[in-house]
Amino acid sequence: xxxxxxxxxxxxxxxxxxxxxxxxxxxxxxxxxxxxxxxxxxxxxxxxxxxxxxxxxxxxxxxxxxxxxxxxxxxxxxxxxxxxxxxxxxxxxxxxxxxxxxxxxxxxxxxxxxxxxxxxxxxxxxxxxxxxxxxxxxxxxxxxxxxxxxxxxxxxxxxxxxxxxxxxxxxxxxxxxxxxxxxxxxxxxxxxxxxxxxxxxxxxxxxxxxxxxxxxxxxxxxxxxxxxxxxxxxxxxxxxxxxxxxxxxxxxxxxxxxxxxxxxxxxxxxxxxxxxxxxxxxxxxxxxxxxxxxxxxxxxxxxxxxxxxxxxxxxxxxxxxxxxxxxxxxxxxxxxxxxxxxxxxxxxxxxxxxxxxxxxxxxxxxxxxxxxxxxxxxxxxxxxxxxxxxxxxxxxxxxxxxxxxxxxxxxxxxxxxxxxxxxxxxxxxxxxxxxxx
Ligand SMILES: C[S@@+](CC[C@H](N)C(=O)[O-])C[C@H]1O[C@@H](n2cnc3c(N)ncnc32)[C@H](O)[C@@H]1O
Numbered sequence: 001x002x003x004x005x006x007x008x009x010x011x012x013x014x015x016x017x018x019x020x021x022x023x024x025x026x027x028x029x030x031x032x033x034x035x036x037x038x039x040x041x042x043x044x045x046x047x048x049x050x051x052x053x054x055x056x057x058x059x060x061x062x063x064x065x066x067x068x069x070x071x072x073x074x075x076x077x078x079x080x081x082x083x084x085x086x087x088x089x090x091x092x093x094x095x096x097x098x099x100x101x102x103x104x105x106x107x108x109x110x111x112x113x114x115x116x117x118x119x120x121x122x123x124x125x126x127x128x129x130x131x132x133x134x135x136x137x138x139x140x141x142x143x144x145x146x147x148x149x150x151x152x153x154x155x156x157x158x159x160x161x162x163x164x165x166x167x168x169x170x171x172x173x174x175x176x177x178x179x180x181x182x183x184x185x186x187x188x189x190x191x192x193x194x195x196x197x198x199x200x201x202x203x204x205x206x207x208x209x210x211x212x213x214x215x216x217x218x219x220x221x222x223x224x225x226x227x228x229x230x231x232x233x234x235x236x237x238x239x240x241x242x243x244x245x246x247x248x249x250x251x252x253x254x255x256x257x258x259x260x261x262x263x264x265x266x267x268x269x270x271x272x273x274x275x276x277x278x279x280x281x282x283x284x285x286x287x288x289x290x291x292x293x294x295x296x297x298x299x300x301x302x303x304x305x306x307x308x309x310x311x312x313x314x315x316x317x318x319x320x321x322x323x324x325x326x327x328x329x330x331x332x333x334x335x336x337x338x339x340x341x342x343x344x345x346x347x348x349x350x351x352x353x354x355x356x357x358x359x360x361x362x363x364x365x366x367x368x369x370x371x372x373x374x375x376x377x378x379x380x381x382x383x384x385x386x387x388x389x390x391x392x393x394x395x396x397x398x399x400x401x402x403x404x405x406x407x408x409x410x411x412x413x414x415x416x417x418x419x420x421x422x423x424x425x426x427x428x429x430x431x432x433x434x435x436x437x
Contacts, residue, residue, distance in 0.1 A: 225425025251279025326427030
């Protein structure tokens with residue numbers, strides 16, 4: 001991962017099956033890899049304290065083996081002697097000169113329980129709560145500050161979010177309307193119907209790609225929060241024509257797959273725009289047999305292209321490129337790779353896409369602006385700035401009644417922020433705007 005700058009959620013499954021690891025062994029290797037990548041900041045502090053030297057001065061292969069070893073010692077039920085022996089063996093094979101050093105570090109770490117290590121390496125909560133939470137719950141401080149701001153400054157709730165972010169998320173399926181029913185699909189795959197989305201099924205385990213329902217296009221893998229925000233766009237009441245829908249950031253096609261299935265039942269047609277060609281091809285595959293036309297082009301070119309004229313659409317989805325801070329559960333290393341400097345170019349693009357969406361929608365039509373990040377700069381700030389710069393009149397539609405009745409924790413509206421610790425979904429943000437002029 002570190003050598004190739006790779007993403008665990010994209011490469012690990014293939015690496016494990018290439019090594020002949022399946023079932024429980026593969027699950028354990030995955031938990032070890034994901035857990036170590038998430039906790040790396042804290043593991044490094046503990047290794048540095050035990051080794052009495054900065055981790056930057058440890059040979060990378062030995063350092064990575066120690067990270068895996070210390071994770072096993074402090075965060076798993078692997079017996080200490082097994083974790084120590086395996087780690088020393090591993091170091092001997094990747095950095096032979098460092099095996100004595102690794103043995104000493106592992107033994108020192110094993111002599112003290114996790115809580116005592118945390119007390120030693122984390123600043124006291126009373127003195128610096130954000131720094132404490134960062135070490136105890138494995139998130140960079142700038143990310144914790146952004147979460148706390150979006151949660152109204154409530155640090156207890158922020159801590160619950162951080163804990164949830166470190167849990168492996170359940171796999172959710174979307175039963176495609178018209179092709180599958182969620183309750184029947186749950187029976188078929190031995191899963192459970194979702195708590196909120198009428199299309200959601202929670203898988204109890206197993207690889208989704210092995211399921212007949214996925215292979216046959218009756219369902220796709222999709223976080224329940226993504227299903228809810230896509231369906232909310234289609235639940236917003238509008239007057240007049242309601243047949244021309246636009247998905248301005250479609251790749252790889254999760255939300256287009258749901259929108260396209262609903263369009264088939266409502267006699268609507270979907271235009272799906274995606275700037276990256278390989279991702280546009282994925283949208284094509286995800287929407288096979290649906291009334292969806294995929295355009296590999298820049299979504300900001302509304303009004304400059306005959307396929308994408310102004311005021312042509314009744315409903316528009318902007319599922320904007322974002323930092324992805326709302327789906328850290330799925331990408332264990334991304335919390336450490338993301339930087340505050342990522343925000344300015346992303347928020348500019350988000351604003352431009354929202355302005356394009358407001359140009360593309362007809363007066364009376366609706367735009368749903370969605371991110372899988374709760375960072376206020378990508379959510380509230382982008383929406384208010386985009387609306388202001390669009391030059392058209394807009395009203396906020398209260399998004400809460402567009403979600404299933406009885407959903408808790410939706411706040412004061414009109415926008416909605418979903419949360420892993422409140423809803424079991426990714427932290428999806430949703431704003432619905434109606435063009436009034
Ligand atoms: C958050 S993802 C969309 C996820 C997708 N809606 C789904 O549910 O599977 C954002 C997408 O926007 C695309 N994108 C980025 N800039 C774009 C632009 N200027 N025009 C159109 N698409 C763009 C990215 O390539 C990426 O695929």
